[in-house]
Amino acid sequence: MFKSEIKIRVRYSETDRMGFVYYGNYAQYFEVARVEALRTLGVSYKEMEDNGIFLPVLEYNIQYLKPGNYDDEFTIKSSITEIPQVKIRFDYEVINQNQVLISKASTILAFLNKEYKPVRCPENILEKLRKYF
Amino acid sequence: MFKSEIKIRVRYSETDRMGFVYYGNYAQYFEVARVEALRTLGVSYKEMEDNGIFLPVLEYNIQYLKPGNYDDEFTIKSSITEIPQVKIRFDYEVINQNQVLISKASTILAFLNKEYKPVRCPENILEKLRKYF
Amino acid sequence: MFKSEIKIRVRYSETDRMGFVYYGNYAQYFEVARVEALRTLGVSYKEMEDNGIFLPVLEYNIQYLKPGNYDDEFTIKSSITEIPQVKIRFDYEVINQNQVLISKASTILAFLNKEYKPVRCPENILEKLRKYF
Amino acid sequence: MFKSEIKIRVRYSETDRMGFVYYGNYAQYFEVARVEALRTLGVSYKEMEDNGIFLPVLEYNIQYLKPGNYDDEFTIKSSITEIPQVKIRFDYEVINQNQVLISKASTILAFLNKEYKPVRCPENILEKLRKYF
Numbered sequence: 190m191f192k193s194e195i196k197i198r199v200r201y202s203e204t205d206r207m208g209f210v211y212y213g214n215y216a217q218y219f220e221v222a223r224v225e226a227l228r229t230l231g232v233s234y235k236e237m238e239d240n241g242i243f244l245p246v247l248e249y250n251i252q253y254l255k256p257g258n259y260d261d262e263f264t265i266k267s268s269i270t271e272i273p274q275v276k277i278r279f280d281y282e283v284i285n286q287n288q289v290l291i292s293k294a295s296t297i298l299a300f301l302n303k304e305y306k307p308v309r310c311p312e313n314i315l316e317k318l319r320k321y322f
Numbered sequence: 323m324f325k326s327e328i329k330i331r332v333r334y335s336e337t338d339r340m341g342f343v344y345y346g347n348y349a350q351y352f353e354v355a356r357v358e359a360l361r362t363l364g365v366s367y368k369e370m371e372d373n374g375i376f377l378p379v380l381e382y383n384i385q386y387l388k389p390g391n392y393d394d395e396f397t398i399k400s401s402i403t404e405i406p407q408v409k410i411r412f413d414y415e416v417i418n419q420n421q422v423l424i425s426k427a428s429t430i431l432a433f434l435n436k437e438y439k440p441v442r443c444p445e446n447i448l449e450k451l452r453k454y455f
Numbered sequence: 456m457f458k459s460e461i462k463i464r465v466r467y468s469e470t471d472r473m474g475f476v477y478y479g480n481y482a483q484y485f486e487v488a489r490v491e492a493l494r495t496l497g498v499s500y501k502e503m504e505d506n507g508i509f510l511p512v513l514e515y516n517i518q519y520l521k522p523g524n525y526d527d528e529f530t531i532k533s534s535i536t537e538i539p540q541v542k543i544r545f546d547y548e549v550i551n552q553n554q555v556l557i558s559k560a561s562t563i564l565a566f567l568n569k570e571y572k573p574v575r576c577p578e579n580i581l582e583k584l585r586k587y588f
Numbered sequence: 589m590f591k592s593e594i595k596i597r598v599r600y601s602e603t604d605r606m607g608f609v610y611y612g613n614y615a616q617y618f619e620v621a622r623v624e625a626l627r628t629l630g631v632s633y634k635e636m637e638d639n640g641i642f643l644p645v646l647e648y649n650i651q652y653l654k655p656g657n658y659d660d661e662f663t664i665k666s667s668i669t670e671i672p673q674v675k676i677r678f679d680y681e682v683i684n685q686n687q688v689l690i691s692k693a694s695t696i697l698a699f700l701n702k703e704y705k706p707v708r709c710p711e712n713i714l715e716k717l718r719k720y721f
Contacts, residue, residue, distance in 0.1 A: 206470035216346025482612025
């Protein structure tokens, strides 16, 4: 299993009039979390895209357990629990500065080439991931 | 079953560098869709909040079947398939101007009072919903 | 002078914990307003981009006169007061459902070709605009 | 003059189909920049709000000099060039990882109390600022 974590400070723009983080904004945190997880592995998502491999999200599931507040410092834990093939799954946990689990989520993404056809996970990612499995 | 639908034009701000609607932005469309579904029923979500009933999202699941494009005109179909109790579930379909199903999603929301304690669905909503079941 | 107006309903996602529309979200409303202004003229911004003409914003100025609220129905008035050359200027007013002026703004955009070089305003836009001047 | 700077990594969600940072998203960066500027001074914006002082934006001006790209690491420089009275002005510069000036901006904000009436800049902020002037 490959694990990675990042810190994110909640922005004012990410809150809503209920006073909490808007439910739609967590998706951005998970995007940042998986890009940084790949960077930790030694893979630049931007370079991968510049080289013609795209990773659109196919599925996204999230449970909101506790509200997130303005100025909270979230730890976002990401994990890859299976060697990716034509898809890659990430699982996430959002934990606030008081060690409270705020949210649990997962995303499934596809590897696509420039013609938006499914392709297998690039070998450079697999190589870096294998040592964790 | 109660059904409602709205039209939404994709904004430039909602696209990303892949050229499609960013995966996190669909959550906003569903928020608009359920507020308009309630308005169709004769319920103003804003008034409900002003009267101390809040509807935070507890769970959100979405499948992205086809990409959404800038300037697409989406039809968002919402449905309530069960009489709500302390929670309310909405199911959604996003269909583009070419009648292509873009996405399927669902949300589960809780009814909370001013102290953020769970309460039953307000009677005025139940009354309006009952005729559809 | 060419004038156009649209209605926009404030989304929950566009509010912040102060309870009002987040100051950064008005930019989206103006983007929608100018795209619809062009559509009224008979010009599709999307087609223009697909044909290799881009309109990035060079300058944006806004005054926030009154707060915008959730579920407000804004009228956004756009106007083009000068025949565009290599740049186009739009002026905007945001008025709420109680006829209160919420905000005044302007944007200056450049016409760029595929190589991101400045070009003159396309003839089909000029042709349609001329009758208003 | 008081100066402060922060680093911000451009998120995928912040780009648009032109491939660059959406013009409306810089407002979020400046919000983060001024909150961190205050934190550097020893002032928590969140605590200030919790104590009943709000800082809505009255005016925002921005010039976009060069496009911002996905995954860019921006340095946002903020400065306060005058002792605030009932308003506070921040000036900003956005510089990318190649030392290119991307954007220049300013915001003017008002100090308001719980009843949204203008008040003078709180003494604890003035005290901390005075040593820079």
